[in-house]
Amino acid sequence: MAVKTRKTRQSKPIPSHFPNIDQVGIEERVARLNSRSIKKDSKVKALKLALSMIDLTTLEGKDTEGKVRQLCYKALHLHDSLPKLPHVAAVCVYNSMVGIAKETLAGSDIKVASVATAFPSGMSTLKVKLQETKFAIGQGADEVDMVISRGKFLAGEYNYVTDEIAAIKEACGKVHLKVILETGELNTLDNVRKASDLAIFAGADFIKTSTGKIQPAATMPVTLVMLEAIRDHYYLTGKKIGMKPAGGISKAKQAIQYLVMVKETLGNAWLNNNLFRFGASSLANDIIMQIIKQETGRYHSKDYISID
C-alpha cells in the first residue's frame, strides 16, 4: 500500500515552500471580521445555515448504542415544534458506532462520519490505521475524519505525514476524507499553514482543525489560516477543499462569526454543508434557542429544548 502511494509522490514532489503567516495580521483581520454586525433576517438566515452545517458529534469512551441512537434521532428532529428548520449535515461517531448510526439514519440524507486512524492521538502504525479506516467504510461510513501524525509533523517528517494521508485517502476511495490537523498541538500559525498545504496536497477533501480532545480546539485565527490555504489551492487548481472547525464552538454568535469569515474569504461556493461544517455537540441547541428568540422575542428556558 505504502509503496503505491510513494509512486504517485515521485511524479509530484511534496510542497517545499510554504507561505509565511503573520500572526499579528491574522488577529487584526479576525477582529475586523468579528466587528460585522449581523441583524434581523440576515441573522435568522445565518442561524439556519449554521444548523445545516453541523456534524453532530459524540466521541466519548462512554458512548453507548442508546446514546448514538438518540443522537441520530436528534439529528433528524432538531426541534419539531419549529417548522422549516433544516436538519444537521452529519453525525460524527467512533467507528464501532457507525453501523448503529447508519441503521438509525436509514432513508435520510444525513451523513455518517467516522473518526479513524487511532483517533485522537494518531499514535499507531499505518497498517492499523488503514485497517480501521476500511472497517469504518465497511460499516457504511460516508465520511472519514482522520488525524495526522503530529509527532512526525513536528519532527519535520513531512513526507511521512503526506504519504500517510495519501494512503488513507486511497483506502477511502469515494468516501469523503476529512483530515484533522489538531492545530492545538501545532503551536504556530506557520505550522497550521504547512499542515494544511500538505493535507490538501495529499488528497484531503476537507481539512479540519481539531479532535476536540486538545485545548485550544478550533479558533478563528487558525480557521482563517486554513481558509486562506484553501483559497490559494483554489486559485492554483480550481479545486474546492472543504473546511471544518471543530471543538469549542458552542454559541450561535461564534457560528455566525465563522460564517462571516467564510463569506468574506471564500465567498458563496463555500457557504453550504458540502464545503463547510461545524464539528460540535452543543452548538445546535444554542442556535435553536436564538432562532426561537428571533421569532418570539423571548429566550426559552433550556428545558424546552431536548439535550439529545
Added chain:
Amino acid sequence: MPKVNTLNFNTDWQYAEAPESSDHVQLESRYGHFINGKFVAPANGRYFKTINPANEAKLADIASGSAADVDKAVRAAKKGYKTWSRTPAKERAKYVYRIARMLQERSREFAVIESMDGGKPIRESKNIDIPLAAAHFFYYAGWADKLDYAFPNRRASSIGVAGQIIPWNFPLLMAAWKIAPAIATGNTVVLKPAETTPLTALMLAKVIQESGLPDGVVNIITGAGKTGSAIVNHPGIQKIAFTGSTEVGKIIQKAIAGTNKRYTLELGGKAANIIFEDAAIDQAVEGIINGIFFNQGHVCCAGSRLFIQESVADLVIRKLKDRMETLIVGDPLDKNTDIGAINSKDQLDKIKYYLKIGVNEGAEMYQPSCRIPQKGYWCRPTLFLNCAQSHRIVQEEIFGPVLAVQTFRTVDEGIEKANNTPYGLSGGVWTDKGSKIFKVSSKLRAGVIWANTYNKFDPSSPFGGYKESGMGREGGLHGLMPYLELN
C-alpha cells in the same frame, strides 16, 4: 462567463442594514464662532451651510469668519494668554485631562456627528478618530508639568498665541493634535476647522466651555480659505500650525516669510507600500487595503502607491481584487460600512478628474462591482494597474480611494522608485525578514515607516514629513517643541 476558479462574493447570504442610532444626537440649526468662552454671531452676519456628504442634506448653518472675527478671537487669545501662561502647569494639566475625559464620555455622540458631517464610516470614527483624539489630550496633559524632564537642563516657556488651521479628513482628531500640546504648554489658540467639517470642533468648543477652561484660551473661528488667511496674516499670532495641502502650505510659507512667526506644516503625501516576495502575502494584502481605503483614502499618509516584487505581483493583484469585492461602500452610519462617502463634491470632482487622467495615461483601471447610493458623493475603491513612474496618478496626491500599482525586481529598485517623489510623509515595508525591514526603512526618505502594518497612530509617536510633505513634527515629545521657547 466567469472563469472556473473565480471566487463569487455576491453571496446568497447578505448582511442586513445595521445602522448606528443617531437619536441621541442634537444639532443646533446655527452655530456662531467660539470666542472668549462664548458662542458669538459673526461680525458680518454671514453663514454658510454644512451638509452630510452621504445624502447632501443640510446639517446646520455655520458662521462665516471675517478678518474682524479673527481679530476679535486673537485679542481674546492674547488676553487669555496673560493668565493662562502664568497658571501653574499642574493646574493647566487638570483642565486638559478634564477635556480628555469629557470626550470619552461623549464619544458616541462625537462619533456619530463626525460620520454625519464628514462621511467617514462609523466603524472608524468610533474606533479610531474619537478615542485617539481623547488620547492626545491625555498624553499632553501628562507632559504639562514635566517639561523639565522632557528637556533636561533647559528652561521651557510658552510662546503666545497659536493660529491653527486644520483639514477635513480627521476633523476632531486634528483639532486635538493642535489644541492639546498648545494649551498644555501654556499657549492659547485660535483654531479654524475646515469649512466642510466644522461640527465636531464646535462640539469640542462646548466641551471646553463646560470644562471651565478659562475664557480665551481656546477660540474657534469657522470659515473657508479667507478666514484661514486672516489668521495666518494676523500680527498678534506667534505661531502657525497648519495641516492640509502642499499648495496651501506653500502660500502660508510665503505669507509669513520675513515675520518672526514660527510654523509647522503637515502637508500632502504619496506614500509607497512595498511588498517583498517573502512577505506574509494575505496579511500584506489586508494592510494595503487598509493603507489606501481607510477614510476613503482621505489620509495624508495613505499608502497610495503600491510596489510589488514581480514574482508575487500576479498573486497580490488577484488577492487585492478579491478583497475589494468584499468591501462594503455605503451609509457611513451603518456599522458594516467599510468605505463611506467622499467628503465633498469638490473632492469627488478632483478624484474623478484623476480617474480620467489615469485611464488616458494608459493605466488599467479596476473597480469592484459594489453598488453605490444614488444621492451623495461616492467613489468605488479603485486600482490602477501597469502604472509608470511618469504617470500623474503616480506622482500627484489624489486624496481618494485610488491605488497606483507598480512592480519591481530588486530591493534597490523598489527603494529608488519609492523615493522618486516630491513627497515623503510615510511608507510601508512588507517582508518576513527583520534585516530587510531595517535596511529598507532606513533608506526610505519619509517621516513614518510602518513595517508589516499600516496607519497605526499613537500620541506618543512623532508624525511629520520630509520634502514637500511638511516641516516639523507633531505628536510625542517632538510635538511639544513647536509650542515652546527652549533656553
